[in-house]
Amino acid sequence: MERESMEFDVLVVGGGPAGLAAAIRLKQQAAARGQELSVCLIEKAAEIGAHILSGAVMDPKALTELIPDWKERGAPLNTAVTEDKVLVLTETGARALPHGLLPDCLVNHGNYIVRLGNVVKWLGEQAEALGVEVYPGFAGAEVLFDEAGAVKGVATGDMGVGHDGEPGPAYQPGMELHAKYTLFAEGCRGHLGKQLEARYHLRDGVDPQTYGIGIKELWEVKPENHRPGLVVHTAGWPMDNATYGGGFVYHLEDNLVAVGFVVGLNYTNPHLSPFEEMQRYKTHPQIRKYLEGGKRLAYGARAIAAGGLQSLPRLIFPGGALIGDDAGFLNAARIKGSHAAIKSGMIAAEAAFEALAAQRQRDALTAYPSAFQDSWLREELHQTRNFKPYMKKGLWLGSFLFGAEQKLFKGKVPWTLHNSADHLALKPAAECPKIAYPKPDGVLTFDRLSSVFLSNTNHEEDQPCHLRLKDPAVPIAVNLATYDAPEQRYCPAGVYEIVRENDVPRLQINAQNCVHCKTCDIKDPTQNIDWVVPQGGEGPIYQGM
Known part of the structure; x- marks a missing residue:
């Protein structure tokens, strides 16, 4: 069936903070000049905010620039930070770092503890009120190009395609959405963004991106264990000194506490399981004391782009830009x-609006990277650019070097350290110690499947698998043989499983469990797994995560 098409001035792919900020900014500028501007935003989740997961402590700086009266409009930034703690954990003890030794980047005065999914939902309401056409449940599945090779929009995914790739009885072809400019705001490791980086060589001359995986739970805790506004960050246990990782405990309103753990995806031991490390983290006395007697309400995971300034790709290409x-x-x-996502979306939108006002279309929005260079965002990222490379040197040495750079020089040093690709870091399993993780108790610690249940994840099973293997032989011939199938452990949702039939191993992909964290696309040692979007509206449904 032939696809239908729709035309817009600007198309935004992704309904997170960056995409919604861009859409809002475009409409604001059009209104200020009395001009008509058609802006469409598509989002793969079933509703705006449903795929959003973040810690989150939010700096309101960019939001204030975007919507100065956000407080009066009822933005859900309900809990101001009242206290900061940074703890270095041993297996049973903890040492608090003195506030005088903390670099400015770890001080949260003036920030808010938020449920980012709720903030994004509110931003979606603001966008719709300005006339943005917002379409949740539509996944951008394919980039479209015009005759000159410029991006002219995207096609949404076909619906009702069977597991065999053939149209089923409920088949509906995707739509083509064309625009004069297309802004890509898919979030971390966007699958269209990855294609655009390759097509337009956007990563030539820059460092590889480096990532972490963040695993988060939302708890309702006993009132006596709740301290609204308290922000706790931790380093050390359960990670060893050589492995980057750290945890957080954020006390929200209404007896809610967000607890999470981040593991850098440059870890070397293929036996390591970020999910199990998160469960183990909660058993530490300094973390357990907040959660005991409480109830786990929600669970989720996502990859985090952590490379900083030196890992930013070229931001523009003919017809569009990458944001957030x-x-x-x-x-x-x-x-x-x-805050960085919102700011990047704003300055890209301003560049697109000025291009349209000058009656240009589908060229390179050079004003966007130029404005970024002159922005507070670039200055902020430049100041902390060496953080991740330092931390790859080990907890103690990395913390000392980064802390000294920040306290003594405010990041204004003449050197920039470099990042390497995470998938190259794994050592063969035979060279690494195995890790004995305790069994979950079902009260404080849990297994993967009960956790995925709390993420409200759903995928129609009769559809093509959205986790594609470039070579079906590699998982057994390389990953299992050399690395003991690390995909069984780095996936936080139990998607990958080695099963044996007549003692012959094969990789089983339980794609219906996928929470769209993209870790497999990043960490697979042979880069054999390609994450693509499933049918629109599928995946997790996070409730204010």
């Missing part, structure tokens, strides 16, 4: 990304 975490605008040292 599709480019990697996250400040890992600050443990924050939403």
